Amino acid sequence: MTNHIPAASLAAYTTGDPALDDTAVWTIEVHLENCPDCRAQLAAVAPEPLTALLDDVQVMIDRGVRTGPEPVRRRAWRRLAHRWAMWSLIPWLVTIVAAVLAAFALDRSFPERPSLVLLLAPVAPLAGMASAWSRRTDPGWEITAGTSRAGLELLLRRTAVILAVVLPPLALAGWRLGTTPALWLLPALTFTAATLLLGGRIGVVRAAAVLGGSWFLVVVAPALVTADMPALIEPSSTPGWVVAAVVGAALAIWRVDDHRRNA
Template sequence: MTHVSPAALAAYAAGDPGLDDVTAWGVEAHLDACARCRARLPVPELLDRVRTGLLDRAAAGPGPAPVPGRWRRWTGWSAAGWAVTAVIAVLAAFLLDRAYPQYPSAVLLVAPVAPLSGLAVAWSRRTDPAWETLAGTARAGLELVLRRTLVVLAATLPALTAAGLVLGESPALWLLPALTLTSAALWLGGRIGVAAASVVLAALWTAAAVVPAVVTATDPPLIRAAGVPGWAVAAIVCTVLALLRADGFRRLRSWR
């Protein structure tokens, strides 16, 4: 076997610009197969060359990405558009109630599912560009999803409260169903993903409450005062189940 000459080896290690590409490639191929020539490499010169090259590239490249602020631990920019949409939906329901008081309350029909769309946006890989980073942090479990749930509720409940007060509706008629469906979305979210759970629950609510209200023009049993005790029990049960499924939010499937 013909070994690399000392001159070529030194030029390669020093990054000599006079060393043509063909010779450099030949030296690299030989070093890959020859331990003897690798041992002859002037390691300090080679390391200095690599270090200088890396520092030059780092200086010429883009700067480091800014560290996400404290708000990123609670929510993302995608939630801003949803919050505006939720408030508009509540306002539209309120206007419908004022214009057509003889029909079932649109606010009561919208309130239970209003937070679900926010959960679908706040905890989904499709809407959060930083979901990989967040999913790999130590707080990526139930703590983070509860923080984002609180943000969703903080954006939704004030609008619902104001609409309910003006319409004279009891808070229990809309607050308990909203909390129940939110807790149920967290419970199912650990298994099938929060976004998918929100869609499933919204579809079930539409079939069980919205459609009957539209067809019969009367308040369905689910939003009557007689159903309040049942909603209270359901809210507690769903909350306990969500807490028992806390480990589900440490898996990437919850972000689907």
């Protein structure tokens, strides 16, 4: 086979003759890749079923190229769920709710100590926000981050979902403990707005870690060690939280374009 494939070998190849070993088949296929004459001869001696199969494949490929792939049909509730949340958020939200319930149980068991529910309330939404905008937990992070406007809107929608899940157990725990709603609602909203504001500069995950870590180090840890109620969660601190929540929300809206540049 110095020039062309012998007719007998080509006929054996087209019919799949088991007498041809792997080396002979490989040699024939390598030659066919570089020899248009032998390819033409192969087409001439190919059996009718093989020729018909190749014609059908070509027709299917041409039709697919012209029409394109069929759109994936999803149920309306799945499309709505993907626009507002993602499956990887569920374990984090369950963990947050469980933490609030555990804090409530400890507060009922040890009423003389600082309220863990009030200490946890400001940072309760932050773990969910970090998970909602993390490349490690969101399988579609590259797509949303690459489309700045879509990524921003998705972040805001997921933040709304997180608050809708986290705030009801906080409300129930605060009501059962007899605390004013302002002491858990305003801190939670303030830290959420602060995370959005700072997240536009350094990223939401880092912002949630910085704010949450600072709160635990400066407020929660000393309160647990000294067993004294921090001034930041006393009723007298409510006006300060009102101002912080309003200012934080206003600044987050004013600096919303930061997320488009740093998605």
